[in-house]
Amino acid sequence: MDRLVGMLRAAGDPTRLRLLLLLRQAELTVSELIEIIGQSQPRVSRHLKLLCGAGLIERFKEGSWVFYRATEEGEAAALSQALEALLPGPPEADLKRLATVREKRAAEAAAYFKENAAEWGHIRSLYAPEREVETAILRQLQGEPIQQLLDAGTGTGRMLELLAPSVRRAVGVDVSPEMLAIARDKLMRGGFAHCQVRLADSYRLPFDSGNGETGFDVVLFHQVLHYLDDPAAAVVEAARVMRQGGRLLIADFVQHDLEFLRTDYAHRRLGFSDKEVLGWFQAAGLKLSASEAIAPPAEAKDKLIVKLWLGRSEAKAQQGKAA
Ligand SMILES: C[S@@+](CC[C@H](N)C(=O)[O-])C[C@H]1O[C@@H](n2cnc3c(N)ncnc32)[C@H](O)[C@@H]1O
Numbered sequence: 001m002d003r004l005v006g007m008l009r010a011a012g013d014p015t016r017l018r019l020l021l022l023l024r025q026a027e028l029t030v031s032e033l034i035e036i037i038g039q040s041q042p043r044v045s046r047h048l049k050l051l052c053g054a055g056l057i058e059r060f061k062e063g064s065w066v067f068y069r070a071t072e073e074g075e076a077a078a079l080s081q082a083l084e085a086l087l088p089g090p091p092e093a094d095l096k097r098l099a100t101v102r103e104k105r106a107a108e109a110a111a112y113f114k115e116n117a118a119e120w121g122h123i124r125s126l127y128a129p130e131r132e133v134e135t136a137i138l139r140q141l142q143g144e145p146i147q148q149l150l151d152a153g154t155g156t157g158r159m160l161e162l163l164a165p166s167v168r169r170a171v172g173v174d175v176s177p178e179m180l181a182i183a184r185d186k187l188m189r190g191g192f193a194h195c196q197v198r199l200a201d202s203y204r205l206p207f208d209s210g211n212g213e214t215g216f217d218v219v220l221f222h223q224v225l226h227y228l229d230d231p232a233a234a235v236v237e238a239a240r241v242m243r244q245g246g247r248l249l250i251a252d253f254v255q256h257d258l259e260f261l262r263t264d265y266a267h268r269r270l271g272f273s274d275k276e277v278l279g280w281f282q283a284a285g286l287k288l289s290a291s292e293a294i295a296p297p298a299e300a301k302d303k304l305i306v307k308l309w310l311g312r313s314e315a316k317a318q319q320g321k322a323a
Helices: 002-011 014-025 030-037 041-053 074-086 092-124 130-141 158-166 177-190 231-240 260-265 274-283 314-322
Strands: 057-062 065-070 146-152 167-174 195-199 216-222 242-253 286-294 306-313
Touching: 002 014, 002 041, 002 074, 014 030, 014 041, 014 057, 014 065, 014 074, 014 092, 030 041, 030 065, 030 092, 041 057, 057 195, 065 074, 092 177, 092 260, 130 158, 130 216, 130 242, 130 286, 130 306, 146 158, 146 231, 158 167, 158 177, 158 195, 158 216, 167 177, 177 195, 216 231, 231 242, 231 274, 274 286, 274 306
Parallel strands: 146 167, 146 216, 167 195, 216 242
Antiparallel strands: 057 065, 242 306, 286 306
16 A cells, blocks of 8 residues: 555656656656756656656666666556556657657667678678578467567567567567667667567576566577677576576577688687587576577578577476376
């Protein structure tokens, strides 16, 4: 009861209600909120503090930036959803200024993407068209509902965009704020409010350990593990946050000898063998349930084979056997 009264008090102010409605639409920084709301920094910060204190919004740090978003679970989410339903949405002027903020972000993200696009394009030309890889990913994951997805090393958020229609909630983590800026923009434009991104390291995921029914039911590493010096540790960490019976999908290169990927493109590992991946799975308590290789285009000079390895936590495998 006290908690609910606290939340109602926090929301019971026109500016705070505007802030809450905006943060239900997008993750925004204080300076973006100042631009939209048109009030001074101390006032906006004070309102945000009150909303955070009541649990209606969450604050999270990404490098030197601090983002805010509406709380997405529990009573706080139910209350802000109910308030939103009682109103026609944020004031028209707020929505207009939110659109301007989004356009500015998109322009910045596009500039970064353009700078790196040539490099990414070259690597992409060495392996199967991404469309084929993505179709294979969807095929491997189909057939079971996905409540919570974690895209580890989400980069520009392409996997979140691909899987958004098939998941209830998704979060992508990455160590690069620039990549996350692109991902955030992509998710906002696509209207994928149920997908978020966070600055975090795959070796130390900011999530509780999974158990019985809680935790991620799918964790994905798409073209990430070859950048890591200890992929086995990242797999163990991913398994930690999965629920029992959860699935881990790795999409990466099969062992190759294209040394220039190491020298020119910061790949630490030149692909992986089945044996190595199976070793990680074993160490993480996962059992291989499927694998699939996707051949490179016939005309590619230096060829890279993409492979999908799907693991499932042993607990589910054992339950399956017993049933
Ligand atoms: C080639 S990109 C792949 C991005 C994305 N998975 C995709 O398929 O579009 C690799 C990403 O891994 C991220 N990364 C590298 N090391 C990481 C780590 N330890 N934790 C989280 N992300 C990491 C990089 O910042 C980069 O965005």
